[in-house]
Amino acid sequence: MLDLFDSRTRVYAAGAVLAGVVLFLGIEKLEEPDLTLFQLLFELVDIVPIVLTSVGVVLLFRETQRQREEQVRLIRDLEVARVQGQRWRNEARSVLQGLGEAIDAQFSRWNLTEAEREVALLLLKGLSHQEIATVRATSERTVREQARAVYAKAGLSGRATLSAFFLEDVLAPIEGVS
16 A cells, blocks of 8 residues: 555655644644543544544545546557557558558468468467467467468468568668678
8 A cells, every 4th residue: 555655645644644633632632721641642542533534535635636647648648659650550551552462462372271361461460379369269279280381381480480571671671781
């Protein structure tokens, strides 16, 4: 529970509890100046839960505000990412369409079945065998076999070489690396 609040907030909360207790005890002492120490302690026991509850409500309100601000920031960041992603897709639409057509043509040259094409595309998108099995409503074993068939028909050794086959010439060269 203490992890929710920073040290400054905890210090302020402790100060507020202490000030509240002193204030309430001071008011009690003013109302009844002849209170004994035992009666004063009894009043303290009576006052502390009220003060702690009040400070707790303020702390919860403060934490709710902080979470609301964080939520607004995350929503704003997500919207910025969506706009940037949409802009990239719009700018790259013709290139992506051409790449998709080129990938499909290569799949045809490799004589991939429809299921193998789908598995190959999902592998290119970075899905795991388990994720592909879930998406395709099939077993992970079936997906592994279809992936092996793709690699065999393409003459490739695995997922990395499949991705590299299509992306090697698409990605901009790194300076100093040939």
